[in-house]
Amino acid sequence: xxxxxxxxxxxTAQTVHTPDDExxxxxxxxxxxxxxxxxxxxxxEVTAGDDIGLDVKMREGDxxxxxFSRDRGFDITVYRGNRRGNASTTDTREESIQEAVDAAxxxxxxxxxxxxxxxxxxxxxxxxxxxxxLYRCDPMDVEQLKDAAQTxxxxxxxxxxxxxxxxxxxxxxxxxxxxxxxxxxxxDAYRSSSSSLYADVIAKSSNGMQxxxxxxxxxxxxELDTPECVGTKAAEHAIRKLDPRPIxxxxxxxxxxxxxxxxxxxxxxxxxxxxxxxxxxxxxxxSLEKQVTxxxxxxxxxxxxPGAMGSRAYDSEGVATSExxxxxxxxxxxxxxxxxxxxxxxxxxxxxxxxxxxLTVEAQTIPLTDVLKQMDRGLVVTSLMGQGVNILTGDYxxxxxxxxxxxxxxxxxxxxxxxxxxxxxxxxxxIAFGDDVETRRNIRTGxxxxxxxxxxxx
Amino acid sequence: MTETISNxxxxxxxxxxxxxxxQLETMMSxxxxxxxxxxxxxxxxxxxxxxxxxxxxxxxxxxxVSRGIGxxxxxxxxxxxxxxxxxxxxxxxxxxxxxRSIARVGSSHSTNVPVERQFPEFYQGIDPIVSVSKDxxxxxxxxxxxxxxxxxxxVKEVSVSINANHESTYIYSSDGTDHGDVRPLVxxxxxxxxxxxxxxxxxxxxxxxxxxxxxxxxxxxxENFAREAVRQALVNLDAVDAPAGPMxxxxxxxxxxVLLHEAVGHGLEGDFNRKGTSTFSNRIGELVAxxxxxxxxxxxxxxxxxxxxIDDEGTPGQRTVLIENGVLRGYMQDKLNAKLMxxxxxxxxxxxxxxxxxxxxxxxxxxxxxNSDPEEIVKSVDRGVYAKTFGGGQVDIxxxxxxxxxxxAYLIENGKITVPVKGATLIGNGPEIMTRVSMVGNDLxxxxxxxxxxxxxxxxxxxxxxxxxxxxxxxVGGTQA
Numbered sequence: 006x007x008x009x010x011x012x013x014x015x016x017t018a019q020t021v022h023t024p025d026d027e028x029x030x031x032x033x034x035x036x037x038x039x040x041x042x043x044x045x046x047x048x049x050e051v052t053a054g055d056d057i058g059l060d061v062k063m064r065e066g067d068x069x070x071x072x073f074s075r076d077r078g079f080d081i082t083v084y085r086g087n088r089r090g091n092a093s094t095t096d097t098r099e100e101s102i103q104e105a106v107d108a109a110x111x112x113x114x115x116x117x118x119x120x121x122x123x124x125x126x127x128x129x130x131x132x133x134x135x136x137x138x139l140y141r142c143d144p145m146d147v148e149q150l151k152d153a154a155q156t157x158x159x160x161x162x163x164x165x166x167x168x169x170x171x172x173x174x175x176x177x178x179x180x181x182x183x184x185x186x187x188x189x190x191x192x193d194a195y196r197s198s199s200s201s202l203y204a205d206v207i208a209k210s211s212n213g214m215q216x217x218x219x220x221x222x223x224x225x226x227x228e229l230d231t232p233e234c235v236g237t238k239a240a241e242h243a244i245r246k247l248d249p250r251p252i253x254x255x256x257x258x259x260x261x262x263x264x265x266x267x268x269x270x271x272x273x274x275x276x277x278x279x280x281x282x283x284x285x286x287x288x289x290x291x292s293l294e295k296q297v298t299x300x301x302x303x304x305x306x307x308x309x310x311p312g313a314m315g316s317r318a319y320d321s322e323g324v325a326t327s328e329x330x331x332x333x334x335x336x337x338x339x340x341x342x343x344x345x346x347x348x349x350x351x352x353x354x355x356x357x358x359x360x361x362x363x364l365t366v367e368a369q370t371i372p373l374t375d376v377l378k379q380m381d382r383g384l385v386v387t388s389l390m391g392q393g394v395n396i397l398t399g400d401y402x403x404x405x406x407x408x409x410x411x412x413x414x415x416x417x418x419x420x421x422x423x424x425x426x427x428x429x430x431x432x433x434x435x436i437a438f439g440d441d442v443e444t445r446r447n448i449r450t451g452x453x454x455x456x457x458x459x460x461x462x463x
Numbered sequence: 464m465t466e467t468i469s470n471x472x473x474x475x476x477x478x479x480x481x482x483x484x485x486q487l488e489t490m491m492s493x494x495x496x497x498x499x500x501x502x503x504x505x506x507x508x509x510x511x512x513x514x515x516x517x518x519x520x521x522x523x524x525x526x527x528v529s530r531g532i533g534x535x536x537x538x539x540x541x542x543x544x545x546x547x548x549x550x551x552x553x554x555x556x557x558x559x560x561x562x563r564s565i566a567r568v569g570s571s572h573s574t575n576v577p578v579e580r581q582f583p584e585f586y587q588g589i590d591p592i593v594s595v596s597k598d599x600x601x602x603x604x605x606x607x608x609x610x611x612x613x614x615x616x617x618v619k620e621v622s623v624s625i626n627a628n629h630e631s632t633y634i635y636s637s638d639g640t641d642h643g644d645v646r647p648l649v650x651x652x653x654x655x656x657x658x659x660x661x662x663x664x665x666x667x668x669x670x671x672x673x674x675x676x677x678x679x680x681x682x683x684x685x686e687n688f689a690r691e692a693v694r695q696a697l698v699n700l701d702a703v704d705a706p707a708g709p710m711x712x713x714x715x716x717x718x719x720x721v722l723l724h725e726a727v728g729h730g731l732e733g734d735f736n737r738k739g740t741s742t743f744s745n746r747i748g749e750l751v752a753x754x755x756x757x758x759x760x761x762x763x764x765x766x767x768x769x770x771x772x773i774d775d776e777g778t779p780g781q782r783t784v785l786i787e788n789g790v791l792r793g794y795m796q797d798k799l800n801a802k803l804m805x806x807x808x809x810x811x812x813x814x815x816x817x818x819x820x821x822x823x824x825x826x827x828x829x830x831x832x833x834n835s836d837p838e839e840i841v842k843s844v845d846r847g848v849y850a851k852t853f854g855g856g857q858v859d860i861x862x863x864x865x866x867x868x869x870x871x872a873y874l875i876e877n878g879k880i881t882v883p884v885k886g887a888t889l890i891g892n893g894p895e896i897m898t899r900v901s902m903v904g905n906d907l908x909x910x911x912x913x914x915x916x917x918x919x920x921x922x923x924x925x926x927x928x929x930x931x932x933x934x935x936x937x938x939v940g941g942t943q944a
Contacts, residue, residue, distance in 0.1 A: 064540075064738075073545040073561045074818065078529075091525035095548040101528075108526040115597040119522040147564075172740050172861075207740055207861055214742070216861035246862075254708040254944050284517070284620050286656050286665065390857040391866035393888040393940070397656065397665050402705070402940040404857070404866030404890040421864055423888050423940025425707065459942045461707035461890075 021057060021142050021180040027194035030055060030184035033097075034194075037081060038186055040106045046083035046113075048124050050187035052321065053079035053097075058179040061150040063158050069173055071147060081105060085113045089122045121348040124322070129344075129354055130191050131319035131326075138311040141225035142180045142198035150176035153232045157204040160236025167244050169209035172216065174236070176202050178226075191323040199314070200226045204235050208243035215418075217242035217387075223445045224312050242387065245408060249418040252409055252462050258383035259424055259458045260376065262407070263441045265389050266366075267448040270304070273297070273432055274361060276396050277337060279346020288399030288429060292337045298432040300335035301368050308362035315363035315447035319356065326356040331364070335433075366438070366450035373439040376454050378413035380437075384460055385410055386424060399428040405460075419462070426458040468588040468772075472631040472643025476506040479530075480550035487635055494536055494559045495637050501798070503640075504559065505533040505775065506550060506633040507817040512592045515624040516604040533817040534562040537799055546818045582779040584772040585765050586673035588645030591627040594675030600625050603685060611655055611689040617700070618693055619663070620656035625649075627676060632775065638798075640777035647673050648768070648924060650913065653688045657696040666696030667870075670911030674766045695852060695871050698883050705872065705887035705941025711847035712889065712934050713840055713875065717908035718853055720829050720927035723758055724916070725856040725865040726893035727751075731785050731793075732918075733800035733811070733823040735860050742863035742894055746791050752897035754789040755833050762810055762826035768912040769827035769926035776812035776821055783809045785828075786897075797823045815921035822918060829928030833903025837931040840902045842878040848939055849873045849880050850889070863893040888940040896937055904931030 034051045041049035058074040080093040083106070090113030092105045143149070158174035177200065184194035201222040208215050219238035221230040230238070261269050273289075277297070281287035289297055298304075308326035310316050319325055322344055330338040342350070343358035377385075390404035406420035439452035477483070487504070494502040508530040515523055532555055533546040545561035547554045595603075604623045611621045626649065633643040652669030668691035670684075679685040714722060727743075735741035743751060752758075762771040762780030771780040776798050784792045796804070797812030800823055813824035841849060849872065856867030868888045873880045909928035916925040 068541050070542045070544060070820070071564060072820070073558075075547050076818065077548050089523055091523065092527065093525065094528040096528055096530050098549070105526075105528070108528075112524045112526060112597070115601050116522060116524055117520045117601070119520050122522065170739065172738065213863075214740070214861045216740070216859060256944060284622075284656070285658075285663065286620065388859075390859070390864070390890070391868050391888045392854045392857075393866075393868040393886065395665075395886060397663055398699075398885070400885055402868070402886065402888040402942075404864070404888055404940070406862075406864065420862060421890055421892055421938060423707070423866075423890050423938060425705075425887065425940050425942045427942075459707050459940075459944050461709075461938050461940045461944070463709050463891075463936075463938050 021145060022182045022196045026055065026182045027184070027196060030182055031186065031192055031194045034184045034186040035192060037079060037102055037106065038188055040102055041081060041083050042188065044106050044110050045085065046110060047086055048084040048188045049081060050124055050322070051079055051081045053184045055182045056179060058177060059145040059147065059150065060175060060177040061147055061154055062173050062175045063151060063154040064173040065171055066155070066159070068151065081109050083109045083113050084123060087118045087120055087122050088113045088116045089119065090116060121345055123344070124187050124189055125324045125344045125354060127189050129324045130189065131323060134193060134318050135309055137309060137316045137318065139195065139197035139224060139316060141312065143178050143200050143226045145178055150178065153202055156232035157202055157236040160233045161204050161206045161240040164237060164240035165244055167208045167210060167247060168240050169207050169214060172205040172207055174204040185321065185323060187323055198224055200229060202229050202232060202235050204239040206239045206243050208247050210247045212248045215243055215246035217246055222314065224314070228445065245415070246406065246418045246420070249420040252419055254461045256457055257460050258380045258454060258456055259460070260380055260383065260385045260452055260454045262385055262387050262452045263439065263443055263450065265386055266450045266453045267446060268389065269453060270364070270366060270448050270450055272394050272396065272428060274331065274341060274364065277331060278341040279343055279350065281396055282340055283346055283349035286397045288397065289337065293340065295337055296335045297337045298332055298335045299435045302332065302435060303330060303334055303367040304332040305330050305365050305367055306362050307365060310363055313363050314445060315361065317362055321359040322354065324354045324356040324358065326362050361447065364448050368438040370438045370440040370442065370451055373441050373452055376437045376439045376452060377410055380410060380454055381413055382411055384419065401426055401428050401431060421463055423461040424458050425461070431455050431458065468584065468645050469643040471588070472645050473633040475631050476508055476550060476633045480552065482552055482555065486552060490555055490559055491635065491637055494563045499536045499538050499563060501537045501637050503535045503634065503636040503776070505817055507531060507630065509628065509630045509816065510592060511626065511628045513624060513626040514600050514604060515622065516608050517622050518620065519608055521601045521604050529816060531817040532558055534559040535820060536563040540803060542799070542820060544820050585763055585770040585780060586647060586772065589647050589675055590629045591647040591649045591675040592629055594677060603679065607653060607685050607689050610686055611653060611693055614690065614693045615657065615697060617657040617659050617697065618655050619658045622654045624652045625676065634775065634777040636777065642773050642777040644773050647675065649674065649676055651679055651685060651688060653692040655692045655696050657700060659700050662700060664696050664699035666692040666694065666699065668692040668695065669913045672766045672768050672912040673770055698871060702883040702885045704943045705884040706848070706939055707941040707944045709936045709938050711844045712937050712939065713844060713847065713849045714929070714932050715849070715851040716904065716906045716931050717928060718910040719850060720910060720929035721853050721856045721867050723830055723929060724825060724828050724925070724927045725858040725867055726891065726896050727758055727786065728825050728828045729858050730860045730863065730893055731795055733794045733796040733804065736794050737800045737804050741860045743791065747793065749791055750789050751791045751894050752786050752789045753900040755903045756786055756789050756897060756900055757831045758786040758828070759784050759831065760795055760811065760825055760828045764827055767827050767909065767926045768914065768924045769825065771810065771826055774810045774812045775814045776808065778808045778810040778812060780826065781810040795823050795825060797821050813923050815923055819921045822921065824918065824923055825916060825925050827909065827926035827928070829907070829909060830903070830930065832905050832907035832930045835902045835904050837904045837906050840904055840931050840933050841875060841880060843902065843933065844875045845877060847875045848884065849875050858893065864890065865893055866890045884941065889937050890940060891937045896934055899935040900932055901935045902933040906930045
């Protein structure tokens with residue numbers, strides 16, 4: 006090997022995190038908390054992170070980009086009584102600690118009294134720290150990443166003559182260490198890792214070009230879809246998007262395929278989260294114990310699955326996470342609350358200050374082919390565009406492309422469509438659930454069939 | 464640009480890490496010792512302060528600092544890139560060593576471009592964070608909160624925010640580039656929720672640019688944002704369901720120029736065209752839009768959000784004609800793609816931060832004014848939609864398909880603007896839609912300075928603009944089929 010890629014492997018191989026890094030980062034957080042205390046903070050909390058990453062992008066059989074990354078920094082929130090100030094910095098030199106703390110304290114002199122502000126309630130802080138097995142870091146090896154990306158790309162390019170070119174395949178490894186501590190005495194650090202592989206290809210016919218991508222991510226490479234699978238899926242999708250044909254504007258059943266179904270569930274979670282609830286800016290205002298989806302659906306969090314992407318023992322305020330329903334048989338059971346939004350609503354934090362943990366869509370699933378048969382004639386959405394989701398009014402209108410189905414089978418590609426409906430109707434009209442569930446993502450769902458939406462076409 | 468600002472940015476960044484000019488040169492020559500066409504070191508320091516009011520209380524504010532270096536080594540189409548969050552000699556050494564690992568066996572193509580020493584600056588090298596005191600910021604937020612609530616009893620929630628950003632950059636490249644820049648950027652925003660008979664709607668307004676915060680106190684600027692947010696929200700209280708299907712659409716002036724950003728702008732960025740993945744690839748000189756359309760990207764407008772004295776590769780900001788009377792004239796280029804396509808950079812090489820690689824990106828992109836009276840444009844439509852305010856948009860540059868989402872729109876019936884309709888997404892194919900532009904107004908406006916453009920995970924501030932214009936047919940994504 007005459008290139009310097011080998012040198013780099015030697016350089017970076019030692020830089021993935023060890024348990025010692027957790028201890029160092031915890032100690033760093035303690036020091037910052039001390040500085041805040043001696044500066045006059047009545048309470049404080051600090052998150053510090055250290056991320057190392059390697060990313061290799063191949064394009065048309067050759068290296069396009071090799072990127073090494075190292076991100077360090079911390080974020081401090083201080084309180085002077087009920088007044089709050091925040092500062093964050095990527096500058097972790099000793100002399101910069103004081104600067105950041107001073108900046109946060111100066112802000113807390115000017116913000117206004119807010120009786121709902123403050124650290125988490127002490128009795129909600131996590132006391133159990135199960136080993137969630139989140140650190141399974143692959144070596145930071147350029148050659149390995151290069152091979153994976155190259156295989157994914159060449160599989161896609163060789164899949165069919167209609168594959169016109171690759172817009173790049175990318176393989177990445179990242180190693181992360183994070184520590185959180187607050188002046189209530191909570192202090193913990195942990196490591197986590199992720200590996201991912203992505204391929205983006207372009208298919209071409211006399212009617213134009215179409216792009217499609219496939220992405221897989223997990224704690225370690227061995228859990229990823231194989232490079233061959235990533236390449237094949239990207240190529241299949243791109244070819245299926247070729248030669249779109251017109252359809253008429255109308256009301257049709259719409260299947261959100263697994264990759265876009267995650268987004269659909271995310272809008273519901275946003276509508277049930279604390280901030281829009283206390284700001285009265287959600288269409289699901291005061292909806293606990295009320296029906297918010299079809300009664301065939303439950304949404305449940307499982308924060309303690311070993312090695313899962315969404316597992317965590319506590320949220321960004323140190324509050325213990327728990328296994329719980331957000332929606333049970335269609336009824337809203339829990340909002341997603343931080344300490345602040347909980348207090349605003351006269352409730353307690355639900356341990357969701359940093360979102361949901363392995364949110365699982367639980368419903369009677371059937372093979373995807375059966376869902377399509379049930380749909381018979383309608384639209385399969387494989388990609389959505391634009392921002393047309395209004396959580397306050399519950400109006401949904403987005404750009405869409407995908408496939409048109411006749412008799413439960415692929416008829417042709419469609420694009421330049423919009424799909425529109427009321428979110429409330431969409432969730433209540435979820436009538437079938439595919440078994441193509443992606444368990445490696447934080448929102449675990451398969452494809453979802455909605456009985457009726459307005460589809461606008463040219 | 465005066466030497467002073469360039470130099471002071473350079474000194475600020477290098478002094479902090481105790482790095483001398485001689486050490487920079489040594490570093491660069493080592494980076495270039497392998498078969499590298501161009502080496503580049505990017506130094507950046509950015510400070511940001513933001514204040515926000517919610518439910519009548521200035522409850523949170525944050526200060527953030529980011530500082531670091533990005534090293535890039537380019538060999539043909541390949542880039543090696545590494546970055547670090549510290550400006551120190553040893554870190555610089557490690558970073559540039561990692562970046563050059565991209566090298567392959569071959570010959571070195573290092574070339575020097577003539578370096579201009581004097582060019583105009585399009586904003587002042589000021590620090591907007593200190594332009595107004597913390598106390599004054601808190602007072603302003605409270606005043607605007609009360610003002611917005613006083614406008615209408617139906618106003619139930621008000622959120623107000625002020626953001627000020629100060630950035631110093633310095634670029635040192637083996638092609639002879641040795642430039643710094645100091646960039647101020649501020650933004651102010653108001654959003655409200657109104658309620659009537661149990662129905663709730665929201666409205667948003669905001670603006671900013673590369674200047675200080677004193678502009679908020681002039682000509683009731685801050686109050687006008689509040690008025691606009693409340694007006695929009697109240698209009699939407701009466702909105703009926705939007706129509707679905709293809710129809711004529713009239714777009715108002717200013718921010719609806721997001722149309723051009725999506726339908727045309729991204730597709731004309733050099734990287735996509737170099738790789739042949741854009742629907743506009745290999746079409747220079749062809750008619751790609753209605754002859755009424757002349758579209759430019761202009762980094763040189765003083766104090767605008769998207770303006771750049773120099774881009775993030777040290778190339779001076781420019782005005783680039785993209786489409787002239789419907790004919791495709793040029794692409795927006797950074798150095799890498801320009802070189803590979805055999806043209807010069809157009810000063811569009813931009814990066815979110817030191818931790819990101821430069822890409823060809825837009826600055827302020829807009830359509831020049833035409834001859835039509837805006838009222839005549841509306842009058843010419845029998846049945847269609849008038850869209851006045853938009854959220855944002857998105858494009859697939861390969862198929863040309865793009866969307867943008869209206870947040871304030873009305874029906875046009877028999878040449879008159881009638882009832883408001885609910886927000887709806889509009890979708891079309893860029894090149895097709897641009898040929899259907901049948902009237903262009905004489906009322907060019909630029910947006911007020913709120914845009915953030917995302918590409919490959921990198922966000923950069925941009926501007927858009929346009930006169931009132933009519934598209935003969937575009938698909939409107941309402942619920943009324």
